[in-house]
Amino acid sequence: MFEGPHDVRIRMIAVGICGSDVHYLKTMRCADFIVKEPMVIGHECAGIIEEVGSQIQTLVPGDRVAIEPGISCWPCDHCKLGRYNLCPEMKFFATPPVHGSLANQNMAAWLVGLNTLKIQPFNLPSLGPHDIRIRMKAVGICGSDVYYLKTMRCADFKVKEPMVIGHECAGIIEEVGSQVQTLVPGDRVAIEPGISCWRCDHCKLGRYNLCAEMKFFATPPVHGSLANQIVHPADLCFKLPDNVSLEEGAMCEPLSVSVHACRRASIRPETNVLIMGEGPIGLVTMLSARAFGAPRIVVVDVDDHRLSVAKSLGADDIVKVSTNIQDPMISELE
Structure with a gap:
């Protein structure tokens, strides 16, 4: 400071x-x-x-x-x-043990072309009265980041100019805006990566995830959070309990996906669950379904390793299927 x-x-x-x-x-x-x-x-x-x-x-x-x-x-x-x-x-400067001056410039991971990332300066916006400036400490790599890296697009979103990647993130607050009263410098926070308009019917009804004007980290043309520092609305930053690490805080975003899925599916103690695909989201959905009380969870995947991880994390049954839709099922329920 x-x-x-x-x-x-x-x-x-x-x-x-x-x-x-x-x-x-x-x-x-x-x-x-x-x-x-x-x-x-x-x-x-x-x-x-x-x-x-x-x-x-x-x-x-x-x-x-x-x-x-x-x-x-x-x-x-x-x-x-x-x-x-x-x-x-x-x-x-830069004479041991004294540090040098190639610092203070905010740097970020920029996607600049197919399979090409560069660490380059990332200028921050000015701090608004309701914003906070956060030093990033943990940023997950989502499947969408990989899609952008490999194809320069994800679904209908196309990367047309260099973009900072990353949206699963947590960090430590370094500065707060003049109107921020719930957070202070030094707080460890998980960050909600989507900024909605707050004015539309969806936002007013509390369903701001459906906002048509959503600005979501690392979704073209919006930059992401794989940077030294970012500026973000304080209302979208949540203080972490002492027993939750920053790495775990960064995983709150994918966890929210699985919790939302379980709520949409009305998972209850009497609900048996089938999960198709055991990548990271499939695994966290399995854990969430169990936390919601699901008595039996069956998972399906094409990969032996993913199925073994799912089994080790509590899947009741695992099913391996072929990548060829014409093939019969490779294995029965175990």
Whole structure:
């Protein structure tokens, strides 16, 4: 968090790659400096000031600045004589153990072409009064992400320009809007990935998942959440209990799919259930159906491994079928 009265917070815009960075990358050392633990690289840099400390009078947010990468001690004789470059206590960007400046820029996984992902900058919108800024900690890879990667489309949605992927996610709040009262920085949250219009009949009746104006993460042209940080409405972020991990929080979205399916199917203690397909959604649907009280659950798939996982998670019976519709059933109920 930003604290120092004489400091500025800068969004990096340009960072050069020096020969020393290359040496560290290739050999984990440069001269006598050895990288012994993970280190942020980069020291040739410039950026735009986003916030200034309470005692800063010469710079304001929005100023474009070049950055001197070495912080000297100031009290030693060298510093007092203006030769602070010789300071023995110098802390220089990207010189172990000091981190560098190739940071602060929000990066994301962009789908830019068939089977092509690139890590590129992702500019965040300004924080609205009802929004929160979240640092992503866990993002699942959904089947839709894979479809977009392999075919640049999923159902009727086509990727026509580069898009950030990911929608199953959880993270830690870093900043809240002025009107947010239910969440605070540091809260761990699961994120609902669809933003509805709130005005249509579906939304007013509480069925906002059917909103025709839905803006859903990683559904063209809407960007997703596989990024360092995102900005999202606070009303769509849910604080996680202490006993739920961030990885589990990211799975709340696919879990909601299975819970919705069980509700639609009116699963009750007297309901026997057949599940066709035991991928991740099929498996979580099986677990949800059991939680709803289903006494007998039969699962069907073409893959032995998926069927064995389903069995280990509590399926009562498993059925393997052929991928050829002309073939007879490969196995009977086990």
